[in-house]
Amino acid sequence: MVKRRQFIGCLTALGGSYLLSACGGGSEDGNSTDQSAVNKATAHAGTPSASGTAIPPASSITDNSGAVWTLANGSVYRNGAKAGNTYNVALVLYYSGGVYHQGSGGQFYSWTGSTWVTCNDPRMGGTSAEGTTLPTSPYIIDKTAAVWTLVNGVIYRNGATVGNTYNVSLVLWYGGKIWHQGSGGQFYVNVDVRNVKAQWLPCSDPRIAVAPAAGSFYGMNGHWDYTYTPAQLVSMLKDMGCTTYRVGCTDDPNQINAVVKIAQAFQSAGLKLLVLIQQGVYDSSGTVFSGESAAYTRAFACARTVANAMKPYGVTMYECGNELTRQNATVMNFSYAGSLAMDFNNTNWPAMRGAMRGMIDGVKSVQSTAKCGINFCVADIGAADALWEGMQPDGTGGHPKVRWDITTWHNYDAYGDIFRIGSDGNGPTFDLPTYCKARYGVPFMITEWNTGPDQSESFRANYITTQLGEFYQARKTRNIQSVMYYVLDSGNTTYGIMINTVPITEPYNAFKTFTAGHPDN
Known part of the structure; x- marks a missing residue:
């Protein structure tokens, strides 16, 4: 031996x-x-x-x-x-x-x-234990069975250097990712080289627990054209233990007026409203904007109009676009996990980036202290990193950077567990909220979550209990500010938790029971 x-x-x-x-x-x-x-x-x-x-x-x-x-x-x-x-x-x-x-x-x-x-x-042995570090341990084995070592301050993966590292004092295996810290204290996370040109991106220590302000954890989605009165919405949300409501609108006056009435009622009731600005990458004719400037101009005007209308009624949170990384024009294939920048359409990327930047700037031109979120789906850190670093999917850099105040994500059952989300399709899993906490340093919201539309009431009820339990446990370590169930009323049992004011018994009771037993404090 x-x-x-x-x-x-x-x-x-x-x-x-x-x-x-x-x-x-x-x-x-x-x-x-x-x-x-x-x-x-x-x-x-x-x-x-x-x-x-x-x-x-x-x-x-x-x-x-x-x-x-x-x-x-x-x-x-x-x-x-x-x-x-x-x-x-x-x-x-x-x-x-x-x-x-x-x-x-x-x-x-x-x-x-x-x-x-x-x-x-x-x-x-197999995959190293969570929190394994070098040089305390002689090696780290990741989920792909790759062996990481640290020799004279340089990082090696299976005997080959990984990017350009030197004076590395610590290598860490945490949340399904490899991180390192330089002698100066700065942390970096390893990403797939196909994601952005650099293999190491700056971040904070992922082990540091971060807790957002209490009071907005339990949320619900709705639509501007519900027949419910604002007073009914307030009553139903309070009965379920919800403190936050997500509703979308464009700058169409009918939509804005409906959301303003909700905002007025919420302000006096002490509830929080997350307004989704539904401006996308397509112009009024349904064609992708011709470039970043055109998309920016239209998005800026839309967001400014929405924010001007909401500002008097205490709205301070906006989500700038809905699933923009998951449009026909922006994702190469809807089955892609999104963990690589190359999963997205390079040609239409500037239009998407322009729309996001325009909405953020439009809101800030009216409310400089408002918080703006950018929304992603599945495992779209490839898109998030490229936007944050000013990169194109083809790896070119030097483009405008998109910086948001809230990272928002959609997590449906079919996407997988967000704390163990699959990378690159069937690739190894990683803890997505931990990654986002360390990479972007802003609060995290799951603004849509649910199981599939074909599931039974009992399945959905169990899913609600299980998911809320996982979200609740992680809220004070991964900076999770809010989790918003989709949706209040879908007109049927596909997604809604009630139909025309009548609760869908099993999922409704599961939700209400959990919030009653787990205070948001």
Whole structure:
């Protein structure tokens, strides 16, 4: 067995480069076979070898099927016959029921039953525990089984340098991401190089718990054209324990007048209103704006009109656009997770960016202290990072940066758990609110959440209880200011929690019971 000192030494030598070596697999090297060693393998033994048995120093290994493994002249044999195509093998290992070999260059391979596939040394373990750090630990293993090491202040992944790092004092595995801290104290998070040009983006320490101001955690979505009176809305929301209501409008006078009446009623009732400004990337003819300037101009005018109307009635929160990253014009494929900037349409990106910037600036021109949110879906950190850094999906930089006061997100059941959201489709999961907290440093809102429209009332009720429990537990560590259920009334049982003032019993009771038992303080 490899001694511990030897084993740890392999990790640091050349930044862990032994992990990438291809030695140990491939074509034969022509060495003659030690027939006596092969003959030993022809006999079957009944008792499996102990986990951790290695050749050398052992002369053979017996697996849990009774097969006997030997090593002769650098080749691996199973019951006297060559097991696959191996050469220059330095070690054969039996570990937790599996058979592995290691080449002279350090690369490990696992036996599948018919061939060898590359892997890590199984004795290193699987994915590292949350909060593992370097140099306290000799290595970190992420969810892709990549091994991260820190040598002389430089970060290595599977033996290769990762971007341009130096004087690194700490590497951290947290929330499904790799982070590092320089000697000056600044933190950085590792992102897919296809996301933005830099592999490391500045952030804060993701372990720091951040709690938003209490009083707006439980929220509900609605529509400007409901037949409910503002007084009815106030009564229903208070009965359910909600303090925040999200409603959208354009600068159309009919829509604005309806939302103003709600704002008036909410102001006197002490409820908060998040006004969604529904300006998008399309002009009045349904065509994508010709460029960033045209989109900005239209969005600025729309937002300024909306904010002017709402300002007298205590509205201080606005969401600038609804799912703009998920329009036909902006996402390359709706099945993409959105964790890469290249998931989005490079041609129409300026129009989207212009619309977002225009809405934020339009609101601020009327209410300089108002808080403006930008909305994302699924795992759209590829879009969020590119907008924040002034990047295009094609990786070019130097464009206007979009800076928002609230990060808002939609999280439906089909998207996955937002605290364990999948990256790049089926890729490894990560904690999205933790990422956003550290990257953007502003409060986080889940402005739409629900399960699918075809689920039963009992399923939806259980989902409400489960999700609110998870949101509630995380609210004071991940800066989650509000979670807004979609929707109050959808006219049927697809999404709504009531129909024409009548509660849909199971989901309604689940929501109300949870808010009553879990105060927003």
